[in-house]
Amino acid sequence: xxxxxxxxxxxxxxxxxxxxxxxxxxxxxxxxxxxxxxxxxxxxxxxxxxxxxxxxxxxxxxxxxxxxxxxxxxxxxxxxxxxxxxxxxxxxxxxxxxxxxxxxxxxxxxxxxxxxxxxxxxxxxxxxxxxxxxxxxxxxxxxxxxxxxxxxxxxxxxxxxxxxxxxxxxxxxxxxxxxxxxxxxxxxxxxxxxxxxxxxxxxxxxxxxxxxxxxxxxxxxxxxx
Amino acid sequence: xxxxxxxxxxxxxxxxxxxxxxxxxxxxxxxxxxxxxxxxxxxxxxxxxxxxxxxxxxxxxxxxxxxxxxxxxxxxxxxxxxxxxxxxxxxxxxxxxxxxxxxxxxxxxxxxxxxxxxxxxxxxxxxxxxxxxxxxxxxxxxxxxxxxxxxxxxxxxxxxxxxxxxxxxxxxxxxxxxxxxxxxxxxxxxxxxxxxxxxxxxxxxxxxxxxxxxxxxxxxxxxxxxxxxxxxxxxxxxxxxxxxxxxxxxxxxxxxxxxxxxxxxxxxxxxxxxxxxxxxxxxxxxxxxxxxxxxxxxxxxxxxxxxxxxxxxxxxxxxxxxxxxxxxxxx
Numbered sequence: 412x413x414x415x416x417x418x419x420x421x422x423x424x425x426x427x428x429x430x431x432x433x434x435x436x437x438x439x440x441x442x443x444x445x446x447x448x449x450x451x452x453x454x455x456x457x458x459x460x461x462x463x464x465x466x467x468x469x470x471x472x473x474x475x476x477x478x479x480x481x482x483x484x485x486x487x488x489x490x491x492x493x494x495x496x497x498x499x500x501x502x503x504x505x506x507x508x509x510x511x512x513x514x515x516x517x518x519x520x521x522x523x524x525x526x527x528x529x530x531x532x533x534x535x536x537x538x539x540x541x542x543x544x545x546x547x548x549x550x551x552x553x554x555x556x557x558x559x560x561x562x563x564x565x566x567x568x569x570x571x572x573x574x575x576x577x578x579x580x581x582x583x584x585x586x587x588x589x590x591x592x593x594x595x596x597x598x599x600x601x602x603x604x605x606x607x608x609x610x611x612x613x614x615x616x617x618x619x620x621x622x623x624x625x626x627x628x629x630x631x632x633x634x635x636x
Numbered sequence: 637x638x639x640x641x642x643x644x645x646x647x648x649x650x651x652x653x654x655x656x657x658x659x660x661x662x663x664x665x666x667x668x669x670x671x672x673x674x675x676x677x678x679x680x681x682x683x684x685x686x687x688x689x690x691x692x693x694x695x696x697x698x699x700x701x702x703x704x705x706x707x708x709x710x711x712x713x714x715x716x717x718x719x720x721x722x723x724x725x726x727x728x729x730x731x732x733x734x735x736x737x738x739x740x741x742x743x744x745x746x747x748x749x750x751x752x753x754x755x756x757x758x759x760x761x762x763x764x765x766x767x768x769x770x771x772x773x774x775x776x777x778x779x780x781x782x783x784x785x786x787x788x789x790x791x792x793x794x795x796x797x798x799x800x801x802x803x804x805x806x807x808x809x810x811x812x813x814x815x816x817x818x819x820x821x822x823x824x825x826x827x828x829x830x831x832x833x834x835x836x837x838x839x840x841x842x843x844x845x846x847x848x849x850x851x852x853x854x855x856x857x858x859x860x861x862x863x864x865x866x867x868x869x870x871x872x873x874x875x876x877x878x879x880x881x882x883x884x885x886x887x888x889x890x891x892x893x894x895x896x897x898x899x900x901x902x903x904x905x906x907x908x909x910x911x912x913x914x915x916x917x918x919x920x921x922x923x924x925x926x927x928x929x930x931x932x933x934x935x936x937x938x939x940x941x942x943x944x945x946x947x948x949x950x951x952x953x954x955x956x957x958x959x960x961x962x963x964x965x966x967x
Contacts, residue, residue, distance in 0.1 A: 484920070485920050485921075486919065486920015486921065487920070507823075507824040507825070507826070508823075508824075508825040508826060508827050508828065509824075509826045509827070510826070510827065511827045511830075609827060613920050614824065614920075614921075614922065615915045615916075615917075615919065615920050615921065615922065616920070617824070618791070618793055618854060618895060618897065618913075618915055619791055619895075619915055619917050621854050621855060621895075622855075625852065
């Protein structure tokens with residue numbers, strides 16, 4: 412069976428709103444949220460190959476969470492869902508952050524080896540620490556704001572590896588349950604920021620398609636807890 | 637052999653230059669037709685002079701020392717140099733004064749991003765004509781300019797730069813909290829705004845609702861009624877200013893393409909009263925902006941109300957191309 416191909420219209424105004432959806436950690440909960448507002452996402456759950464889906468008057472474009480701000484800033488998607496961690500790392504992307512969707516809760520933390528003082532030791536003796544992270548800009552900004560010096564080492568894969576083999580004294584990473592840290596003999600030292608899934612909007616779409624955007628925002632707004 | 641040029645700059649080749657030149661000529665024709673005379677100012681200015689015009693934050697300008705040790709800056713917009721020009725070369729002239737310009741401006745960029753350091757700006761400045769008449773004249777010229785370059789679908793977002801300053805004063809919010817709230821509003825970060833508003837001590841439920849609901853109000857004349865329902869003197873005054881402008885825009889037949897927007901807050905510090913952003917449905921980026929800056933020229937020694945707009949020529953050109961593509965697909 413060939414997957415359904417959907418031509419995403421370039422045209423803005425008039426066509427369906429385009430919503431960028433993150434694959435990866437936020438995928439399931441995002442589809443759950445879409446189900447709750449009455450979209451039938453069954454077809455998306457079963458189809459891992461198609462990138463674009465048409466559902467009830469919305470065009471859903473699926474992508475890596477870190478690509479969402481790029482598409483939304485350029486207007487290739489009118490709206491998008493991604494983690495606050497991504498928005499913090501890409502703080503210079505001009506997108507409107509319009510709704511906290513509440514799910515996908517996790518924390519950006521500074522972690523070091525359990526029971527090891529080396530984070531403090533390197534800082535005390537060398538005046539700086541070596542920090543491995545996938546979020547170099549968040550890390551640099553955090554150490555700058557707290558008045559400390561750090562050599563920030565960007566890695567792409569498992570960050571937990573870096574302190575184990577001595578590449579870094581600590582890591583700045585996203586933690587949901589803390590299990591991965593624990594399994595790798597690491598512990599949280601400082602909390603940098605809290606993150607949840609956010610709805611972002613292109614600034615032109617937010618103005619020119621105001622009624623449609625506001626309607627979707629109100630439907631997606633989580634019940635007050 | 638390839639010789640590099642700095643990131644954020646570019647060469648323009650004949651095909652593009654021909655179209656850009658046509659775009660410039662069309663705009664200048666419109667500006668002249670409305671009585672705006674073209675001026676040119678130096679690309680380089682004394683940093684100290686430009687600083688007089690920079691408000692909160694200011695825009696990153698390239699600065700360097702010349703051979704005498706004076707600190708110079710590349711102009712980062714055209715409005716401040718023209719304010720300087722008006723105060724020094726037209727110190728006695730009878731207002732209103734009308735000027736237009738086309739030229740390059742320069743801004744400091746983050747090296748990682750595909751941002752431009754140099755961009756072409758075209759626009760007008762109307763000096764010595766107060767709100768609402770002056771604002772409406774500027775919007776009329778802007779609307780005619782967009783039509784002349786074929787962007788008939790372009791929309792003008794109209795907001796009020798004083799609204800939140802006055803509202804925060806009324807609610808007794810000052811100091812760092814005030815600055816943080818204005819920053820969140822300028823970014824239009826509604827999640828961050830809610831977080832900041834919840835931090836304010838002693839803000840009642842009504843003040844909270846006003847601060848959180850106002851930025852979402854955008855649309856036709858009905859948004860002014862929705863704003864008034866929230867109440868308060870600052871909101872009432874802003875609604876009156878916008879209403880007066882809007883009524884005149886209706887008279888001049890320009891209101892149709894204007895979207896009133898109480899969430900609009902541009903990050904240039906010198907705006908007072910009306911602020912404008914320009915959108916085209918074919919493009920995800922704004923085409924330009926403008927508004928009133930009634931205190932700017934006073935900072936150079938000749939207090940006079942003023943307003944204007946500036947369009948980013950390269951983006952205008954891109955929007956023209958996208959609109960042509962849309963028109964072709966429709967055929």
